[in-house]
Amino acid sequence: MPLTDRLLLGPGPSNPYPEAVAALTRPMLGHLDPEFIALLDETNDRLRKVFRTANALTFPISATGSAGMEACFVNLLERGETAIIGVNGVFGERMSEVARRCGAEVVRIEQQWGQALEPERLLDAQREHPDARLVAVVHAETSTGVENAIAPLRALRDTDTLLVVDTVTSLAGIPVEVDAWGVDACYSGTQKCLGVPPGLSPVTFSSRAVERVRNRAHPPQSWYLDLGLIGAYVGGSARTYHHTAPISMIFSLHAALGTVLDEGLEAGWERHRSVGERLQRELPELGFRLIAQEGHRLPQLTSAWLPEGADDAALRKGLLEGCGIEVGAGLGEFAGKAWRIGLMGHSARDRSVTTLLGALRELLA
Amino acid sequence: MPLTDRLLLGPGPSNPYPEAVAALTRPMLGHLDPEFIALLDETNDRLRKVFRTANALTFPISATGSAGMEACFVNLLERGETAIIGVNGVFGERMSEVARRCGAEVVRIEQQWGQALEPERLLDAQREHPDARLVAVVHAETSTGVENAIAPLRALRDTDTLLVVDTVTSLAGIPVEVDAWGVDACYSGTQKCLGVPPGLSPVTFSSRAVERVRNRAHPPQSWYLDLGLIGAYVGGSARTYHHTAPISMIFSLHAALGTVLDEGLEAGWERHRSVGERLQRELPELGFRLIAQEGHRLPQLTSAWLPEGADDAALRKGLLEGCGIEVGAGLGEFAGKAWRIGLMGHSARDRSVTTLLGALRELLA
DSSP, X not given: OOOOOOEEESSSOOOXXXXXXXXXXXXXXXXXXXXXXXXXXXXXXXXXXXXXXXXXXXXXXXXXXXXXXXXXXXXXXXXXXXXXXXXXXXXXXXXXXXXXXXXXXXXEEEOOXXXXXXXXXXXXXXXXXXXXXEEEEESEETXXXXXXXXXXXXXXXXXXXXXXXXXXXXXXXXXXXXXXXXXXXXXXXXXXXXXXXXXXXXXXXXXXXXXXXXXXXXXXXOSTTOHHHHHHXXXXXXXXXXSXXXXXXXXXXHHXXXXXXXXXXXXXXXXXXXXXXXXXHHGGGGTOEEOSOTTOBOTTEEEEEOOTTOOHHHHHHIIIIIHOEEEEEOOGGGTTTEEXXXXXGGGOSHHHHHHHHHHHHHHHO | OOOOOOEEESSSOOOOOHHHHHHTTSOOOOTTOHHHHHHHHHHHHHHHHHXXXXXXXXXXXXXXXXXXXXXXXXXXXXXXXXXXXXXXXXXXXXXXXXXHHTTOEEEEEEOXXXXXXXXXXXXXXXXXXXXXXXXXXXXXXTTTTEEOOOGGGGXXXXXXXXXXXXXXXXXXXXXXXXXXXXXXXXXXXXXXXXXXXXXXXXXXXXXXXXXXXXXXXXXXXXXXXXHHHHHHHHTOSSOOOOSOOOHHHHHHHHHHHHHHHHHOHHHHHHHHHHHHHHHHHHGGGGTOEEXXXXXXXXXXXXXXXXXTXXXXXHHHHIIIIIHOEEEEEOXXXXXXXXXXXXXXXXXXXXHHHHHHHHHHHHHHO
16 A cells, blocks of 8 residues: 555644654563663653643553543442533543443533533532532543633532543643642543654543542452553552553653653643634635634634535545645534644644645635 | 663564564554555454454454453453353453453353363353353463463354453464354454554454344443444444544554565464474573473463573573563563563564573573
């Protein structure tokens, strides 16, 4: 098969940083080799800087972002417990489904697609269900391009309810402040603003989340995602074997985190903000209408209704085959009518916006 | 950090095939890109050839081998059902634990470490528990170097009990015959005889296994590993998005499978046999004593007691730091007293044996 290259402006994967690609071919090491353990430790230190946390239990889960989500729920919930979940898009729905499969009672706080969740309603729900074991929210809803505010949920610190946050599409793209926001469990994905190929899910757990896991009545239903067992490998002094780590992917994450931190987290956020705002300013000139609520628009993921009369599939095919550009189709209620345009990680460049708008002008002419 | 290269002669990861390493850097594609879907389809066709099966549902799980194990159990077992599991090493133990976490009643058929399971005892257990939903066996026990015979278990075809087989360390190293042996669910790992970095778990399911999943009373407890949902992406005509596939790792698997099939499966088995037998012939000359039962020794994974008076940790350190060679420590009952030496995939070469024996002669002199 011939090699094909793309400008990846969908909801992820983005184009990985060149450093992340080069690191994939680092010579293989065993998962118990002292050189690999040192590199994993350094990777986890870099993750702490990106998550803005001092949490000891911070590491990449050996699977993609959805497994990071599942890791949070299977470790923090037991059968019959209550979980409060904000739902305003596909990934809030997925959280509900994963929590249900843990045998939890799910209290859904819903909001229309394209609108942001109101933190006060989540806090109210917790006051109504003070026994709820956790409140879970998607920070950056990849299905709608909406940012849900997390900082106000810090108030949960004063309750026995943990705060679980999905930062798959936000981490390294917009500010994420795990410690300052009082987040107890947080998962992300590598293939968005971190600029790494898909395959890992960085996670971090507060000491009270770790305490919760330690005091479970029953072991988590997943052996693969059992934090107690994984923790003995990633953090324990004995480095007890659990499963074989995905070495090459961790090499790649290690390198990309170096790139992200060399640029500076704040500088990276500013780059994402600047190119996203430019796209959102210029896209309406071509007849697109922005979907996400003003003031809650993600710069790294723009959702927009297609111009009047435009043919979704034909237009995406034209971009892909004619120009090598991928954009994302709408999910759920937005299918066939809207697009999701990502400007994440290495793809978050002015040249990406210039290329996409130029191609669209030709195709819509 | 400087790059370090190793000769990987432990229980995995092995040194990946050069083609597998090169393919990691293939330009990134989206998981719904028609070019990626075509490559995934071709990967799954190649997997069918390596598993020796016509099973439609054959694909790589987006996580390591242990997640493939978990995928089999969470999809094929419901709470309160019975599972018969052969246990003669770490990975049989792991199967029992994973099945218990599915709420199953586990009937353990145990055998001493280093000895092979007797298939007749597994068949007897099924006759005693005809309602058992599955019999599960590790084909190649990585913890002991023993091969458990699978072919005689084909008799389960005439019962309502499914046959589940772990081929993590056997696939592409010794004959695996999914269809001829009547295996209903089979999982492997990429980092052993397939010669790919760790990170994926190829799986295949027979039509009666798929039927079983379809007729479940409750959805599987894992959303990430739910075969119904994943199947709609890997096999469905609509290619419904489930989770973002680990693209670069699939590129690598695709390439390595090409290498394996270009050499020819039989020729690859013969290469593993030949180098493994040489090691097992020459290792005792240095004072090592083979552990695995004669007639059931895996050529790709040799377990051996250390020579009288040899210091396990010091000797492994000498190999690693002095010669860049990794071998595996003993697990469980074998810790500190035995080694596991892998000759798998690209590491299964005469030159590996020559190098290892040469280094050992120097260190033991």
